[in-house]
Amino acid sequence: MGKYTVRVATGDLFLAGSPNQVQLWLVGEHGEADLGKQLPPLCGKGEFEIDVPLHLGRLLMVKLRKHAVLLSVDWFCKWIAVQGPGTQGEAFFPCYRWVQGHRIICLPEGTARTLSDDPQNLFKKYREQELEERRKVYRWGSWKNGLILPIAGNSQLDLPRDERFLEDKDLDFSVSLAKALKDMTIKGTLDIINCVKGLEDFKKIFPRGKTALAEQVHDSWKNDAFFGYQFLNGANPMLLRRSSRLPARLVLPPGMEDLKTQLEKELQAGSLFEVDFSLLDGVKPNVIIFKQQYVAAPLVMLKLQPDGRLLPMVIQLQPPRYGRAPPLLFLPSDPPMAWLLAKIWVRSSDFQLHQLQSHLLRGHLIAEVIAVATMRSLPSLHPIYKLLIPHFRYTMAINTLARSRLVSKCGIFDLVVSTGSGGHVDILQRATACLTYRSLCPPDDLADRGLLGVKSSLYGQDAIRLWGIISRYVEGMVGLFYKSDQAVKDDLELQAWCREMTETGLQTAQDRGFPISLESRAQLCHFVTMCTFTCTGQHASNHLGQLDWYSCIPNGPSTMRKPPPISKDVTEKDIVDSLPNLHQARMQKTITDFLSRRQPVMVALGQHEEKYFSGPEPQAVLRQFREELAAMDKEIEVRNAVLDLPYEYLRPSMIENSVTI
Numbered sequence: 001m002g003k004y005t006v007r008v009a010t011g012d013l014f015l016a017g018s019p020n021q022v023q024l025w026l027v028g029e030h031g032e033a034d035l036g037k038q039l040p041p042l043c044g045k046g047e048f049e050i051d052v053p054l055h056l057g058r059l060l061m062v063k064l065r066k067h068a069v070l071l072s073v074d075w076f077c078k079w080i081a082v083q084g085p086g087t088q089g090e091a092f093f094p095c096y097r098w099v100q101g102h103r104i105i106c107l108p109e110g111t112a113r114t115l116s117d118d119p120q121n122l123f124k125k126y127r128e129q130e131l132e133e134r135r136k137v138y139r140w141g142s143w144k145n146g147l148i149l150p151i152a153g154n155s156q157l158d159l160p161r162d163e164r165f166l167e168d169k170d171l172d173f174s175v176s177l178a179k180a181l182k183d184m185t186i187k188g189t190l191d192i193i194n195c196v197k198g199l200e201d202f203k204k205i206f207p208r209g210k211t212a213l214a215e216q217v218h219d220s221w222k223n224d225a226f227f228g229y230q231f232l233n234g235a236n237p238m239l240l241r242r243s244s245r246l247p248a249r250l251v252l253p254p255g256m257e258d259l260k261t262q263l264e265k266e267l268q269a270g271s272l273f274e275v276d277f278s279l280l281d282g283v284k285p286n287v288i289i290f291k292q293q294y295v296a297a298p299l300v301m302l303k304l305q306p307d308g309r310l311l312p313m314v315i316q317l318q319p320p321r322y323g324r325a326p327p328l329l330f331l332p333s334d335p336p337m338a339w340l341l342a343k344i345w346v347r348s349s350d351f352q353l354h355q356l357q358s359h360l361l362r363g364h365l366i367a368e369v370i371a372v373a374t375m376r377s378l379p380s381l382h383p384i385y386k387l388l389i390p391h392f393r394y395t396m397a398i399n400t401l402a403r404s405r406l407v408s409k410c411g412i413f414d415l416v417v418s419t420g421s422g423g424h425v426d427i428l429q430r431a432t433a434c435l436t437y438r439s440l441c442p443p444d445d446l447a448d449r450g451l452l453g454v455k456s457s458l459y460g461q462d463a464i465r466l467w468g469i470i471s472r473y474v475e476g477m478v479g480l481f482y483k484s485d486q487a488v489k490d491d492l493e494l495q496a497w498c499r500e501m502t503e504t505g506l507q508t509a510q511d512r513g514f515p516i517s518l519e520s521r522a523q524l525c526h527f528v529t530m531c532t533f534t535c536t537g538q539h540a541s542n543h544l545g546q547l548d549w550y551s552c553i554p555n556g557p558s559t560m561r562k563p564p565p566i567s568k569d570v571t572e573k574d575i576v577d578s579l580p581n582l583h584q585a586r587m588q589k590t591i592t593d594f595l596s597r598r599q600p601v602m603v604a605l606g607q608h609e610e611k612y613f614s615g616p617e618p619q620a621v622l623r624q625f626r627e628e629l630a631a632m633d634k635e636i637e638v639r640n641a642v643l644d645l646p647y648e649y650l651r652p653s654m655i656e657n658s659v660t661i
């Protein structure tokens with residue numbers, strides 16, 4: 001018994017408060033005290049003192065219930081802190097979610113606990129009730145067969161309120177989208193008088209890139225070294241791989257002996273690389289306003305020069321077909337327009353696989369599976385929940401928007417992308433079928449692609465560096481709560497979480513290397529590091545480059561309006577007639593600029609303010625994480641300062657703490 005001081009923190013945004021009164025209970029190990037209806041939770045922080053006649057002992061949780069006389073108004077509660085007998089300083093009860101309706105909400109004290117950390121089962125019932133409720137609220141949906149599962153819901157309003165954009169994000173997204181679409185409409189009306197007769201006209205109509213790098217793309221996109229560089233450090237660094245043999249599909253017609261000799265020489269030297277777009281082979285192209293669009297499935301062979309440049313050696317635009325003459329091979333020595341059109345076809349193919357496989361699937365959709373599986377399987381007391389929850393912010397919301405407005409029927413893909421109107425779903429299904437666990441873990445992925453130690457792969461260097469920092473952060477936290485491999489095996493909540501992700505969310509992905517159980521602390525750390533990296537660095541490295549590399553339409557055509565060339569007799573008009581028309585180009589630029597603009601409402605990696613963990617040790621681990629991120633950020637800044645083409649997409653200060661756009 002004694003005097004307790006209670007502090008209540010409401011969300012900072014305007015709509016976070018509520019006029020409703022809130023009833024509080026203090027739950028200790030020896031008893032429970034009803035504090036009655038205390039201050040209405042207005043914005044900001046509230047505090048009150050109260051005498052409690054009972055001996056509560058150590059405080060385990062705070063319970064709260066909102067009372068509405070007339071109108072129930074949701075309240076965003078950040079946290080509650082209590083000081084008094086038995087709290088050893090101030091006990092902290094994290095919440096960081098909306099309090100809705102009149103249900104009693106239980107907020108356990110912030111110390112992370114696995115089931116084995118609760119030998120008296122003081123929290124067992126609470127954990128079970130919380131998960132039972134979460135499974136009702138966070139339900140797996142289904143968008144298309146053969147894909148990993150999304151959250152159920154067709155719009156943000158179908159999502160749990162905790163997953164929807166808060167008002168600042170919502171306002172920024174809506175206002176900037178409306179402005180972008182307005183600008184597109186206004187400039188689009190001028191397109192009636194504009195016409196693109198030559199490639200330079202694209203530059204006149206879309207004069208300036210929004211960044212210094214975008215400006216360089218506008219100037220240098222035709223250059224072979226620039227073309228090769230993009231496979232290392234461009235918008236889509238996920239397809240390049242070192243050749244271990246000449247690809248079977250690369251049939252060299254007679255007269256190409258020199259090329260064969262050069263390819264073999266590079267192969268023997270270990271400097272031959274390839275980018276194979278076979279995943280696009282046979283994808284049904286879109287028809288846009290009754291006009292057939294076109295898709296190809298190129299193969300590019302490149303050589304890594306001693307100076308670090310990656311130069312294209314040959315482009316094959318389509319795979320060989322049985323019973324037909326070998327496909328034409330395009331060479332740097334070909335007539336300039338023919339070679340340029342071949343490169344443009346590769347760029348358009350890269351746009352398709354980048355946006356669908358590298359960005360949407362391996363960034364957005366995997367992050368969503370991680371988020372939904374966690375919300376369905378780990379209670380808020382669990383250390384892995386506390387570790388991962390900051391990396392889920394807005395992901396379900398942005399993906400629901402993508403499914404309803406981007407890859408939906410009559411969405412952006414149908415309107416302006418050559419793989420729209422169903423081809424995009426086919427590509428997602430094919431990409432899902434070959435999605436491996438190793439490919440989501442840069443140390444394994446880069447090893448498998450022969451990119452470890454390649455100095456000109458800045459993406460690779462930064463990805464490995466960031467993976468290491470995240471890995472140490474995860475190990476630091478896991479080490480606090482799991483003292484043996486057996487403790488990992490014995491954690492039934494953790495095992496259920498892993499299985500829910502792999503078997504349900506990822507749709508029996510154990511066939512592709514994903515674990516369905518966690519047998520050791522090392523395996524747990526690797527898995528949680530993959531989750532954290534995917535929600536942060538993986539998405540950022542495939543999202544941020546759009547602004548730089550796709551603002552120059554010929555460098556990333558979202559569609560092609562003529563079939564791939566079957567001769568080298570190519571004119572500039574053939575190229576212009578193949579590229580997106582002005583309306584398509586303007587829409588592409590509008591959407592990619594809108595999506596990839598630097599987000600004003602943004603939490604950078606590791607910089608979340610929410611305090612989910614109580615206790616000095618987890619805070620120390622988080623502090624160390626932030627120090628390592630800051631060091632990496634500074635070193636990238638110094639490195640980039642002397643580079644003609646700076647690589648920024650894995651700079652910690654540029655990486656969002658979750659997938660939010």
Ligand SMILES: CCCCC/C=C\C[C@@H](/C=C/C=C\C/C=C\CCCC(=O)O)OO
Binds near residue numbers: 401405588
């Ligand atoms: C043409 C670019 C396509 C990029 C697709 C890749 C990943 C998904 C993207 C998320 C987008 C989410 C929502 C988009 C919402 C609205 C776009 C405007 C459509 C409209 O005008 O209705 O990653 O950033």
Ligand SMILES: [Fe+2]
Binds near residue numbers: 359363364539
């Ligand atoms: Fe994105």
